[in-house]
Amino acid sequence: MTTHTKLGSKGRKAVYAAMIAGLLGATALTGTISHAGTQATKTDISLNTAPASGFADLVENVMPSVVSVQSKFTPVATGNEDGARDQRRQFQFGFPQGSPFEQFFRNQPGRNGGAMPHPRRRNGTSQGSGFIISEDGYAVTNNHVIKGASEVSLKFSDGREFDAKVIGADPKTDLALLKIDSKDKFTPVKFASDKPRVGDWVVAVGNPFGLGGTVTTGIISASGRDIGAGPYDNFLQIDAPINRGNSGGPAFNLKGEVVGINTAIFSPSGGSVGIGFAIPASTAEDIIADLKDDGNVTRGWLGVQIQKVSEDIASSIGLDEPTGTLVAAVTDGSPAEKSGLRTGDTILKVNGADIKGPKELSRAVAKIKPGTSVDMTVFRDGKQRDIKVSIGEMPGEKQASLNSERDSGPAADQKLGLALAPAEDGEGVVVADVMPGSPAAEQGIRQGDVILEVDGAFVDQPDAAVAAIRQSSARSGKSPVLLLVKNDRGQRFVALKIAKG
Structure with missing residues (x-):
């Protein structure tokens, strides 16, 4: 503020002119990238170096293969919805219930300020993206884009639109295979054979907010991400902006090969913040081949x-x-x-x-x-x-x-912190109560859990279990006591560290 007041009118004009020139320069650069296309060829493009003339040649090559996916749903009566609700409520945003990222998607505003609209309440349709993988019209998208749909159609950038049939879907990886009902020949793209590296360029093409044929660029920010979406999470993290409607669309390398299928975003605000997640081509290729074979995935x-x-x-x-x-x-x-x-x-x-x-x-x-x-x-x-x-x-x-993974921390309490009772079926001992702040509580042991073993030895009486834990603790010194604990979520081992005294 002080600097501004010292500037005369000429000085201020010079500063404003410089700012406007900078903005126009940025706009001109964007224009150059969008319209270039005569100097670079496909063979000039490497995986790691962006073409000096921009990405227009790449986009021109792949655009005929990218489709907008529209799913129609049978109207659902007000009240309870079917089991598809929990997965579809995330739509193209967000993560499943229980994901470590779920907290960022609670009570998020929509584009008009209210709660994010449920896809099945927007005129019975939802939109996503996809891409063609064969001349006879097989296409790939996300399972959550088409799950529960009564009709699916694919629209190309040239305006053509076709009905499609769901050949198969795999909820565990959120992938689906579609087939266009037509004898036309289509332009396919292929999955990348080379493993992408962190830092490689990616070009995302899709249908965000229904704006088909939208292109964004960025890099692979990380790999091997586990976002809690399923048992086989191994996502690529990309910073190419993707939004609602990009789900199921391709992320290309600079050879025009699909390195990932855009699936989810991390977004405290509801819009893109530069953290998106894509299913790697190495995962998708095997799953899609399995679906094409018989409509199911064999694991x-x-x-x-x-x-x-x-x-x-x-x-x-x-x-x-x-x-x-x-x-x-x-x-x-x-x-x-x-x-x-x-x-x-x-x-x-x-x-x-x-x-x-x-x-x-x-x-x-x-x-x-x-x-x-x-x-x-x-x-x-x-x-x-x-x-x-x-x-x-x-x-x-x-x-x-x-099972839930809990980090083991140092015990702050010298007591065991458990009240035990016999199990009705004679298998193990039931945790009747857990002392707050005790080592057992810190390790996630809860009332109703059943302790089956102490350091590999079966226990069926409370006194025997307590004695075994104390003996093991005294014998092993600083080493934690290993408990086998069962509850309604299954069995897991708990390393219970008990301080001496």
């Missing part, structure tokens, strides 16, 4: 409940570092049980590939063809051993269950 199945190995759990079982995936429960009659896997095993490798956590194991097993025999390296009783497992086929909607 490998192990039959275990699994959880993260925390530092305290690693210490309690003798692992040098917190790695691998801990088996919290083995399903009766499952491939895991038949192979000899046990509750308490830590799976370290699958066919020689390191398993760093539950997500890696879920994805690795899901990709294995049912009936295939694999080698698993597990840590049991202080030693590594190899076990052969014949992978089964995932029955229906079953999947490896990921």
Whole structure:
């Protein structure tokens, strides 16, 4: 403010002129990018260097393959809606219930200031994006764009519009395969064969807010993101602006290949803030091929409940570092049980590939063809051993269950903090009460949980359980006591650190 008052009228005019020149320069640059197209060819484009003449040639090549997806829904009576509500309520924004990002989508304003409108209340339609992958009219989009739709149509940038049939969908990865009902030939794009790197350019094309044929650019900001959308999360994070309606649309590399399918955004405000998430081409290509084959996805199945190995759990079982995936429960009659896997095993490798956590194991097993025999390296009783497992086929909607992952913190209370009672069925002991602030409370043990084992030993009486915990704590010194706890969400191990005294 002080500087401004010292400027004379000529000085102020010079400053304003410089500001306007800067703005016009920015506009001119945008214009250059939008209209260039005679100097660069497709072969000149590399994956890492933006063409000096802009992205117009790339866009011109891929635009005929990108479609706007319109889904129509049978009118729903006021009141309770069907099971599709919970997933579709997020529309092209946001994340599923329970996601760590869900807090950013509560009570978000819509474009006109109110609550974000439900897609099934907007004249019975919703809009998204997609892209053609074959000359005969197969197209890819997100499952949440078409889930529950009675009619689906695809509109091209040249104005042509076609009805489409849903060939198959996979809710676990939020992918869907459509087929245009026409004998016309279409221009396809292909999935990228090279793994994208953080920092690579991406070009997003889609139908935000119904404005078809919209192009934005950015880079891959991160990879391997887990946003809580499903058991196989492995998203690319991109900063190319995407908004409602971009869901299901492609993110291209500079070769015009699809590196990802735009699916969700992180948005405290409801609009793009430069953090979007795309399903990697490596994931999508396999899923889409499976859907095209028979309309379903066939995944490998192990039959275990699994959880993260925390530092305290690693210490309690003798692992040098917190790695691998801990088996919290083995399903009766499952491939895991038949192979000899046990509750308490830590799976370290699958066919020689390191398993760093539950997500890696879920994805690795899901990709294995049912009936295939694999080698698993597990840590049991202080030693590594190899076990052969014949992978089964995932029955229906079953999947490896990921228990809640809670970090183990230091105990601030010297007491156990639990009141225990016998279980009615004689299996374990029931947690009747938990002292607030106790080590048990800090580790997420709740009233109604059932403690099945203490350091691998089965317990069925409260006194025996308390004695076993105290003995284990005294014997192991600073090492936490390992409890196997069961509740209505499944089984998990808890490393309970108890201070001496």
